[in-house]
Amino acid sequence: MSQGVEWALHTCLNLSWLDAPVPTGTLAAFYELPPAYLNKQLQALARAGILTSTSGPRGGFQLARTPAAISLLDIVAAIEGPEELFQCDQILRKGPGEHAGVDYRQSCAFAQAMRGADLAWRRELAGKTVADVRADVERGHPEAPANTRARIVELR
Amino acid sequence: MSQGVEWALHTCLNLSWLDAPVPTGTLAAFYELPPAYLNKQLQALARAGILTSTSGPRGGFQLARTPAAISLLDIVAAIEGPEELFQCDQILRKGPGEHAGVDYRQSCAFAQAMRGADLAWRRELAGKTVADVRADVERGHPEAPANTRARIVELR
């Protein structure tokens, strides 16, 4: 699974503590990440409607909706794409007893099982939002929001 | 997710209907797969203890244990490796408020959530065995075992 997912998750959490656009360079410096490559990931989040981007001075990225409306699945899907983990290539098409026109992505027992596991994974991710994670973090580290805000203005 | 997983799943199912070693070439011809590359996947299954391999004439691969003792997770893990889907690189190490020596793979809220989803996925896969899938297939297509056996001897 792509590296950018972790960057996107933590960056979204940080943005949830801020209410003004933050440029890529500042967000990258926060974790010492390559700025241009982080920018690429944030572009994907913007295309997915999770972030909004504003150009020019005082521009940058900010959350497009409330943290409670952003699930971890939204972020993962924005970076990794909407495809399932297991892609059925229907090799049964080449086997014996094949009925042309059958969609083995639906009828193959293995494809069904893999899809079931995929759905269980997605259900877990869809059930956790950025707001949930933020609450967990603030419970364990009440100073985190202030620290983050301070570091961001320090890096501007 | 790797292509070889689908090949491995279907090949294990086919082998569950047979009780003698089948060479890679025959198994590959069954679905018109590249023989040498399928061989590579079967080697991985053998290393994982799912198949046993015998060299020489009349050799090949066969299941190492009963189909009820082979879960889909076993096969997936043999091909893809034992790593989790999401790898936490602990970028928090580079952030503010960092306490040296903390293992963020354990304490980071995102890592915990991703691990939970991973476990849900694995639980689904571990709960389904090759024997289960075989029963499903035989229910829908009672002729499948005989067809498979016939095709295998035909391709020998």
Next chain:
DNA sequence: GTAGTTCTACTCGGATAGTATCTGTCCGAGTGCGCCCGG
């Protein structure tokens, strides 16, 4: 003093290289079977 204009610096966005992993292929080591030879 104020409004309009220009200029500049800053930001995103997509186009462009480098690298690791997945995909596919090849040849050598080992092995069991069948054949041949001798008794």
Next chain:
DNA sequence: CCGGGCGCACTCGGACAGATACTATCCGAGTAGAACTAC
């Protein structure tokens, strides 16, 4: 006719290229703000 030895064809196993996708970088288009000028 029967037993032993030899040769051979077959199979796995790991070492070797090619293709795809991930990682990383750079430069141009657009924009908001500030500075400057004219009234």
